[in-house]
Amino acid sequence: MTETKKRDWLRVKGSPGGSKVTFLELFFDLVFVFSISQLSHALAAHYTPLGALEAGLMTFAVWWVWIFTAWVTNWLDPDKMPVRGMLVVLMLLGLVLSASIPEAFGDKGLLFAGAYVLMQVGRSLFTTYAVKQASASNYRNFLRISTWLIVSGIFWIAGGLLEHEARLIAWLVALAMEYAGPASGFAVPGFGKSTASDWDVSGAHMAERCALFVIICLGEAILVSGRTFSELPFSTLTAVVFATGFVGTVAMWWLYFRFGHERAAHRIEHDETPGSLARQAFTYAHIPILAGIIVHAVAVEFMFSNPHETGDLGVIASVLGGSGLFLAGNLWFKGATSGRLPLSHLAGLVLLILLAFIAPFIELYLAGVLATAVLIIVAAWEYRSLSGQAVGHTVH
Incomplete structure (x- = not known):
């Protein structure tokens, strides 16, 4: 008993x-x-x-x-x-x-x-x-x-x-x-x-748990934008920064959930060694995704407080680094669960590297706008490439 x-x-x-x-x-x-x-x-x-x-x-x-x-x-x-x-x-x-x-x-x-x-x-x-x-x-x-x-x-x-x-x-x-x-x-x-065969996991459960954690992190980025915006006098510039932070967060949500989350669940459920794949895709690959969202939230705070600042390499690193970490994490995550690295994400990382050469010479809020534009370009590229294909069972 x-x-x-x-x-x-x-x-x-x-x-x-x-x-x-x-x-x-x-x-x-x-x-x-x-x-x-x-x-x-x-x-x-x-x-x-x-x-x-x-x-x-x-x-x-x-x-x-x-x-x-x-x-x-x-x-x-x-x-x-x-x-x-x-x-x-x-x-x-x-x-x-x-x-x-x-x-x-x-x-x-x-x-x-x-x-x-x-x-x-x-x-x-x-x-x-x-x-x-x-x-x-x-x-x-x-x-x-x-x-x-x-x-x-x-x-x-x-x-x-x-x-x-x-x-x-x-x-x-x-x-x-x-x-x-x-x-x-x-x-x-x-x-x-x-051994890998010891870890018999449910891909659907792990995918949903990690997706919910990503939602928590994205929610914090939204809260930072909303809270800071509410505390500042309204102006065209604060509205631009607010919109930049919000659109960047939405782009992150799209990149993670449109072609990544459910495909990962499907792949792990049907993999011969689900534990090994889950360890790579969820235990490790989600770390830069999490870090990228947190750094993005910090960058939005900096853009609100010092939108016209130029030349501060540390602050610029937060603006570009948030998007870069997030794309790198998704590159790892999607590569592990699809068997190939998404070209759109690789291109996005190259664009951010190129942007790093001009970012010290432009105002901080403009760097933020351009970093968000990179996320939008990557999302549009991926959607155009995959929307007509059957990606596991995730394309609706």
């Missing part, structure tokens, strides 16, 4: 709700709306090379704790009470993590690290217990994952106790270990390592 109960915590693959994203998963994501907002504000407030490195590290950490949870709920059923309890606890810890972001490299370093480690290790140990009698391969996998997270957690906590550069170094080591884990199969002496 105990074994049956534990099996009951798992999703039933192939059932009508086996790939469904539940309302609790959507509720869980609300915490990360706050996280993304905190990250974009932290980057804008400390826009220096060191500040960018710190914000980047925290972005990687936030993404990692979210994507690991998405993988776990691919197997565990959030409609089961024990899994619900686990997710609610993770939400509370995620709220603590998010609230600590502005002072993570100050007085709240230990709070940030403690919340992160509790989320990662606690969720992994819970899953290990949940799958123990239901799936021997997943049980071994989560034993390996727990081992890696416990070891990296030592560096997270040590960093929280240290200060300044020592904290940054300790956390970079911890993050490097965690990001190397999936690519190395979470190899542990005595336990071996995972």
Whole structure:
């Protein structure tokens, strides 16, 4: 009877709700709306090379704790009470993590690290217990994952106790270990390592979960534009910047969802090793997509505050870098799930590189307009190229 109960915590693959994203998963994501907002504000407030490195590290950490949870709920059923309890606890810890972001490299370093480690290790140990009698391969996998997270957690906590550069170094080591884990199969002496065939995932569930996270990030970009626009006196220039930020965000939405999201779900569902493809397409390729949207939101803030500025290479990097990171991430994502790199995205990256040569000599808002124009060109090119083709089952 105990074994049956534990099996009951798992999703039933192939059932009508086996790939469904539940309302609790959507509720869980609300915490990360706050996280993304905190990250974009932290980057804008400390826009220096060191500040960018710190914000980047925290972005990687936030993404990692979210994507690991998405993988776990691919197997565990959030409609089961024990899994619900686990997710609610993770939400509370995620709220603590998010609230600590502005002072993570100050007085709240230990709070940030403690919340992160509790989320990662606690969720992994819970899953290990949940799958123990239901799936021997997943049980071994989560034993390996727990081992890696416990070891990296030592560096997270040590960093929280240290200060300044020592904290940054300790956390970079911890993050490097965690990001190397999936690519190395979470190899542990005595336990071996995972293989691609061990990770039988639902492509539809992973695609929808990641799509919802992208929506959260795009929503933050919309909120930045709207909030800043409402606080400034109306003028033709502020209207232009507002429209630029909005159109750029819509172009990002179009590029990701029109030919990428559902095709990825279809490809992974029918791939012989879905776990390997999902790891590349979702676990790793979405990182530059996420970073690009956050940097785009920061760039919109800069365009509102200093629209006539010229020559500031750091600020220009945010304007062009947001679009560039987003296109690079989509290039990786679509290449992994379609088997070929989209020429339109490659051309867009070339246009942004060329734009970088003239951007220092034009006003910031004009650079933003041109970067948005590049996104529109890429979207139009891709639509023209693919709209008449059957892309998986996604063209309607």
